[in-house]
Amino acid sequence: xLLIHCPYCGEARAELEFRAAGDAHIDRPANIAAISxxxxxxxxxxxxxxxxxxxxxxxxxxGCGRFFNAVRDTVSDKFVMTYKAGQxxxxxxxxxxxxxxxxxxxxPVETYEATEGRAE
Amino acid sequence: MADPIAxxxxxxxxxxxxxxxxxxxxxxxxxxxxxxxxxxPDAVGALSAALGLDLPTAxxxxxxxxxxxxLWLGPDEWLVIDEDEADLMAAxxxxxxxxxxxxxxxxxxxxxxxxxEAATVINSGCPLDLSLTxxxxxxxxxxxxxxxxxxVYRTAEDAFRVECWRSFAPYVLAVLAEAAAxx
Numbered sequence: 001x002l003l004i005h006c007p008y009c010g011e012a013r014a015e016l017e018f019r020a021a022g023d024a025h026i027d028r029p030a031n032i033a034a035i036s037x038x039x040x041x042x043x044x045x046x047x048x049x050x051x052x053x054x055x056x057x058x059x060x061x062x063g064c065g066r067f068f069n070a071v072r073d074t075v076s077d078k079f080v081m082t083y084k085a086g087q088x089x090x091x092x093x094x095x096x097x098x099x100x101x102x103x104x105x106x107x108p109v110e111t112y113e114a115t116e117g118r119a120e
Numbered sequence: 121m122a123d124p125i126a127x128x129x130x131x132x133x134x135x136x137x138x139x140x141x142x143x144x145x146x147x148x149x150x151x152x153x154x155x156x157x158x159x160x161p162d163a164v165g166a167l168s169a170a171l172g173l174d175l176p177t178a179x180x181x182x183x184x185x186x187x188x189x190x191l192w193l194g195p196d197e198w199l200v201i202d203e204d205e206a207d208l209m210a211a212x213x214x215x216x217x218x219x220x221x222x223x224x225x226x227x228x229x230x231x232x233x234x235x236x237e238a239a240t241v242i243n244s245g246c247p248l249d250l251s252l253t254x255x256x257x258x259x260x261x262x263x264x265x266x267x268x269x270x271x272v273y274r275t276a277e278d279a280f281r282v283e284c285w286r287s288f289a290p291y292v293l294a295v296l297a298e299a300a301a302x303x
Binding site for chain 2: 063
């Protein structure tokens with residue numbers, strides 16, 4: 001079972017107490033009535049689904065009840081960090097030429113493609 | 121060769137509900153007045169004065185004054201329990217601070233878990249760290265117990281109060297009784 005650090009409770013609690021709530025930092029357009037259907041669909045439905053770091057909203061629903069944001073690696077499922085809702089998006093992108101900013105123990109796990117090659 | 125009958129020792133089906141083993145015992149808490157209290161930080165002082173105790177503002181903390189307890193559930197949320205069934209709504213009506221108070225006296229049921237293995241019994245279905253360092257006397261938290269949401273409150277080193285929703289109470293009691301029978 002994963003342990004997830006709740007920034008409001010100040011400690012790591014079991015994954016059972018949490019619920020995922022989709023991507024974080026999705027800004028609602030200010031001119032929501034003026035934008036086209038395509039632009040609305042882009043804002044409302046379409047998400048990036050990245051392989052690697054993703055910024056998500058999580059809710060400590062069976063604990064303090066609060067929403068917060070988390071940075072998670074979609075390959076290893078490791079929670080890199082969590083922070084309170086409303087705080088700015090942390091910049092975890094590596095500097096040009098530098099190694100990834102992740103801690104050494106959070107490298108993505110080996111994937112099938114890396115070890116076995118692509119399925120033909 | 122071991123006697124197969126001895127290995128497959130059977131207990132009467134109702135035994136867990138009748139057990140009162142010394143290592144962990146269950147009992148139903150008496151009726152109590154309960155409030156679900158929500159308020160912003162600037163109202164905490166006035167509400168504390170009205171209730172006669174200091175509403176805790178740190179995670180997992182509870183405050184107690186006699187039979188009245190205030191349990192921190194979230195940054196702006198408390199569960200207030202008065203075991204003397206005092207009129208909590210009346211106490212808060214003159215607080216003069218913006219807040220939301222809902223009387224949930226009959227929404228919850230309390231189960232008292234006592235004995236040397238009380239923490240083990242709760243941990244049979246609850247992932248919370250109940251060691252005395254992480255969860256000392258007076259600590260409380262909303263969490264999950266098996267498939268039910270509960271509030272766990274440590275009233276002594278070997279005593280807990282488990283608050284669950286009324287309709288979940290028979291299930292929660294059965295889960296705890298199963299663990300207590302084996303504690």
